[in-house]
Structures are given as C-alpha cells and as structure tokens.
Amino acid sequence: MQFWGYRRPDGRVGVRNHVLILPTITCATQTAQRVTELVSGTVTFIHQHGCAQVGTDYDQTARTYAGFGMNPNVYGVIVLGLGCETHQAHRIGDEIAKCGKPVETISIQDHGGTLQTIAEVAKIAVRMVQDASMVQRELCDFSELIVGTECGGSDACSGLSANPAVGRTSDMIVEQGGTAILAETTELIGAEHLLAKRAANDQVAKKAYAVIKMMENRSIEMGVDIRTGNPSPGNIEGGLSSLEEKSLGASTKSGTTRLEEVIDYAQQPTKKGLVWMDTPGHDIEQLTGMVAGGAQIVLFTSGRGTPTGSPIAPVIKISTNTPMFDRMNENMDLNAGTIVDGEETVGEVGMRIMDEIKSVSNGKLTKSEILKQHDFGIWRIGPTF
C-alpha cells in the first residue's frame, strides 16, 4: 500500500505540512496564539509546562517538545521562549534542528515584549508558510507510517466493537510493514500477562511487567484505590466496573501481532511493528506522547464521545456505539457501533478504518482538524519547584 506524503530532510514522511509555533514555556503560549491568528498555515498549543522542572521530569518534557517539533507532519518550527525559563528555547530548537528542517528560535525578553515579538515571529512565519506551500506530496510506502492507538471515554462496548476493530487495523498496519503504537499503561493493568506472552523476547516481556508495576505502585504509594480515578465516572456509568475490566477491553486495540518493544513516553520507536509506549491513561497526555514519538496519525476509540485532536496530527475518532455516533457526529469520524448492532463484523470495520487511514494520509481532514481541536498535555512525572 502507498500514500501521498511529504518527505522531510531526515527521510521521515509527514501526512500534513504544518508550520509549528512551539512555546517552550507557558508564559509564551498567548503570544504564540496571537501569531496563529495572524498567519494562516501556522499552528500552536496552550500548555502549562516548561519551568521549575528538574531531573527525569525535566528530561521528559524536553523530549516531548523536541519530538513534537521533529514530527514529520511539521515542515518547520519557530521555537518561542520567554527567556528565563528552565526549558531554554534555544536548547529545544537545537535539538529539533538536528533533523534538518527549518527552525528559528525567538525569546520574548530579547525582543522587547509581546508586540514586537508577535511582529517578529509573524514575519518569520509568513516566509516559512510560503516555503512550506511549495513542498509537493510524493508517493510513499505505507511502512513509513507510525499510527498511534488510544481509547478514551470508554464504555462497555469499547472492548467489544471499536477496540477489537482497531486491533484488526493494527494487524493490517504491521502486515504492511508499518508501526502501531499501543499506549496507556494504566489501562493495561490486569492485561499485562496477555501482552507479555506476545513479547519478541524476555527483555521486552520484563519491561512490560516493569512499566505496569511502576504505574500500579504510584497508586499504592499514594494509599488510594486506583478506581477513584480510573475507570472514570463516565466509564462506570457506561457499565465498566473495574480497571481490570477496562484494561482487558483496551488491550484488544493491540491486535494479535508480536510485541516488538516497550518504549518510554515521547520516545521514537526503534522498531517497526507493534510497539508499546509507556503513557498514562489520560487522553491528551498519551496523545501528545505518541505524536512526540513520531506518530503521523492517531486512531482514537470512544464510547462516551470526545472532541480530542492534536495541533499537528490527524486523529481519527471511532465510536463504539451507534447512538453516540449520531449524537456527537461533528466529533466522530467512523462508527464501529455497527458491530454491536449486528450489521458489520470486527474485520469489516477494521478494513474500513484502514481505508480511512489511507484517505487521511492523502489529505482528507478529520473532524478534530476541521474543528481546530489543538489539544496538548505532557505527562509530568515530578513536582514543580
């Protein structure tokens, strides 16, 4: 299978051609936002990270920023800092520039305030957007795609319809030589033994058990029942009774292929095939981690419904039941409720999702892109100081 993509200097292929204004600190997000209102073809995101962070928490946030900028859906990046923050814009900019794409770095303190910075960033953005517009799509092999998978706002149908259908799609992606990311470690608690059995080797199996243990220990150290946070009230309303039940349904998104590796949050996969990224169950944090890891497209199943989208990656949202697909139609792209209705098989829906991946790779816009749903959130693993 092939699709029309944008080839980047590092050899990777994008399905979109954005100019990203990347604020490395919460203080710069409003300024970045103003520029996107002035210059079409630019995207940004609001967040609250980038200062007073240390150690592995600092590293994880830096990796996420850099990975986001390096994602092949991005043509070029303007890294925007305030100036005094711990996540220095020039360091992130230098990291992104290693992949060869256009990168400019600006700080608000160096440019004499908000208005002059807006003018400066906008001028650079105009030039970058015009350069980006001259890049032609070329025919690319499906094996160059990394497809993230996630489920959010799950109900009892998630594990019966949309998740198993995404599992079939995941198998097809792997068969085509591509990469499918399974994430949300929290929502694999109780299903880890099934995934460990599919591990490529002992080391991968050990890492699978290790990330589960670390996640579970966080709730144990806090002295709380994990069910007070996950499954969520909406999951419970939908019929899910425990995290284990949710996990067994969530894990079906992984299909049946071999588990090639378990990678850290926002890390780029080093192998093709099925890869497990260690993320929390929080929808936006896991989405951000997978996109920072290089996913060009994300499949997102939901039973309760969700508007979720990414500033740089198309998110194909798949409903687990027909009533929600009808009720929240402006947010949902595909309906897997037909499986519960007895109208389609899991395999048929899996094939339909695969066709949609191809259309979206070629440029078809998803609902979250049309509605400018630009969610971003980093999984913080340490306190703010």
Next chain:
Amino acid sequence: MDEYKTLYLSSKDSVAVALSELPAQADVILKADEYELGITILEPIRFGHKFAVKAIRQGDDIIKYGEVIGAAVTDIPAGAHVHVHNLEGKRGRGDKIAK
C-alpha cells in the same frame, strides 16, 4: 428469546453483558464456546452493564473475557446486576495496604 441482545464472551465467564435494556424477569439464553445456559434476570440491567450468569460467592474472582476483572464484595445470585456496588477491582489498591 431473541428479543433481548446479550453477549456472553467465554464459558469460563461468570458475567455477561446486556446489549439491550433488560427488564426484571426477562428470560435470556446465553451461548459461548458451544455451552448454552438460560438465566432469569432479577433486576433491570441497562445497555452495556453486566449480570451474573451463575451464583458468585463473596470473595470469589469475577471472570469476563475468560480473565479476572475483580472480586465479589457480597454473594451475588445468578441474574443480578454486577457493577461497582458488588464488584471491586484487585489492582492498584493502595487503599488496602496497611500503613
């Protein structure tokens, strides 16, 4: 018997899922892995929610997808609603660790 839609995933399971609204006293027939059984529903079960397909004793594991999804907090008769009021998760239970 076809008026109610249900899903019984494995003959090892102690619960099944309602795929239509089940009223009290509904008689449903469940089939999984060549194994068939009839159950009378004891209380209304909403779409997507679970009911016991056999009597489950307090403390016993509750099985769905052929795997453990938690433990019974009370004795649960066949046909009863199984949810957060009588099923508790066994994983991530920091609240159960003695301080």
